[in-house]
Amino acid sequence: MASLIVRPRARVFHGHDWVHDNEVLKVTGQPKDGDVIGLKDQRDRFLGSAIYNSRSKIPARRFSRQRQDLDADFFLRRLRMASEYRDRLGLDPSARREVWSESDGLPGLILDRYGDCVVLQTLTLAMDLRKDIIADAVREVLAPRCLLERNDGPVRKAEGLELHTGILRGEAPGAFEVALGGVRFGIELPGGQKTGLYLDQAGNYALVAAHAKGRRVLDCFSNQGGFALACALAGATEVTALDISADACAAINANAKRNGVTLKVEEANVFDWLKAAVGRGDRYDLVILDPPSFTRDRARLNDALRGYKEIHLRAASLLEPGGLLATFCCSHHVSDPIFLDTILDAMIDAKRTARLRARYSQRADHPVVLGLPESAYLKGFLLEMAPGR
Ligand code: SAH
Numbered sequence: 013m014a015s016l017i018v019r020p021r022a023r024v025f026h027g028h029d030w031v032h033d034n035e036v037l038k039v040t041g042q043p044k045d046g047d048v049i050g051l052k053d054q055r056d057r058f059l060g061s062a063i064y065n066s067r068s069k070i071p072a073r074r075f076s077r078q079r080q081d082l083d084a085d086f087f088l089r090r091l092r093m094a095s096e097y098r099d100r101l102g103l104d105p106s107a108r109r110e111v112w113s114e115s116d117g118l119p120g121l122i123l124d125r126y127g128d129c130v131v132l133q134t135l136t137l138a139m140d141l142r143k144d145i146i147a148d149a150v151r152e153v154l155a156p157r158c159l160l161e162r163n164d165g166p167v168r169k170a171e172g173l174e175l176h177t178g179i180l181r182g183e184a185p186g187a188f189e190v191a192l193g194g195v196r197f198g199i200e201l202p203g204g205q206k207t208g209l210y211l212d213q214a215g216n217y218a219l220v221a222a223h224a225k226g227r228r229v230l231d232c233f234s235n236q237g238g239f240a241l242a243c244a245l246a247g248a249t250e251v252t253a254l255d256i257s258a259d260a261c262a263a264i265n266a267n268a269k270r271n272g273v274t275l276k277v278e279e280a281n282v283f284d285w286l287k288a289a290v291g292r293g294d295r296y297d298l299v300i301l302d303p304p305s306f307t308r309d310r311a312r313l314n315d316a317l318r319g320y321k322e323i324h325l326r327a328a329s330l331l332e333p334g335g336l337l338a339t340f341c342c343s344h345h346v347s348d349p350i351f352l353d354t355i356l357d358a359m360i361d362a363k364r365t366a367r368l369r370a371r372y373s374q375r376a377d378h379p380v381v382l383g384l385p386e387s388a389y390l391k392g393f394l395l396e397m398a399p400g401r
Pocket of ligand 1 (some may be wrong): 238254302
């Protein structure tokens with residue numbers, strides 16, 4: 013087995029499973045990109061088995077502390093463990109993430125299940141090269157009617173992989189419906205942003221909607237309408253949903269019909285729309301902010317924070333005293349304290365005092381691994397505009 017010798021003080025010695033390019037001391041045995049290699053420390057002690065890609069900024073990702081091949085048995089075992097974990101937590105199999113990369117010991121492999129269809133993403137070269145064995149394991153463990161590949165995420169380029177989508181096994185399912193926590197969504201595969209729904213947020217729809225009864229709700233960055241629909245079903249007096257994408261707006265409208273609720277759907281840039289709404293003197297009792305990650309890298313963090321601050325400032329200006337702001341951030345570069353500081357900055361400019369009512373996180377089918385801070389990426393807060401201040 014080829015080996016990679018890791019520099020002292022590398023992150024693998026602190027609970028992480030990645031080896032960055034500047035943490036590589038030496039590679040021996042001439043591994044090919046996509047091969048399994050052994051990780052070792054300077055004294056030749058074995059640290060585990062990893063997948064290798066010299067073209068990546070993360071040339072090695074450990075997937076086992078033992079000597080382990082990526083063979084059919086291995087994928088079967090890991091898939092079963094991942095699926096059983098979600099069963100144990102009571103996550104509805106009709107729409108859930110079955111495998112989430114490092115968090116399930118399969119770096120770069122993502123499997124989402126919608127009804128009896130499975131959507132696969134392979135974001136590392138090693139997983140991409142083994143799509144066939146993975147497809148066999150998926151058939152055995154999940155037995156889907158259709159297995160699709162949705163490999164059009166730009167992160168693949170970091171591994172030197174091409175972008176493509178298509179059907180790996182079975183036939184195109186056509187349009188169908190899934191229910192998530194009492195809300196019905198249309199699914200079209202392949203299609204939709206990401207791999208369909210934002211399953212990481214699915215647990216939060218009901219938590220936020222629990223505050224919607226009798227309130228005027230504004231759902232910014234609505235995508236398929238998850239928050240807006242849950243709020244309307246929970247008895248909001250009116251719900252407005254905003255998204256910049258025409259496709260997303262069409263999906264929200266279709267989903268509103270499907271659930272028998274009325275939403276006001278506007279195709280708009282949230283930044284411009286909020287500014288205009290403040291100018292008009294619009295008023296809401298619950299505003300939801302769930303933007304895409306404004307930054308994929310640390311270098312542009314400050315620009316991203318300016319963006320976060322602006323939407324919080326405007327949202328606060330639309331809220332009545334006692335009004336609620338449910339706000340989310342899905343960038344792992346923005347930590348909880350940085351995000352809260354940015355929100356506080358916005359509240360100061362808006363001359364509002366905010367109370368922290370609740371904290372939100374990603375749903376349990378996206379498990380957080382303690383040594384991998386990157387796995388804890390979604391954070392959310394429910395803030396109440398203190399009345400009388
Ligand atoms: N809240 C959604 C997920 C939001 S994903 C859910 O729980 O399912 C982010 C969404 O923001 C995408 O649908 C994208 O089209 C939209 N978006 C991105 N930039 C935007 C902008 N400037 N204005 C409005 N929508 C935007």
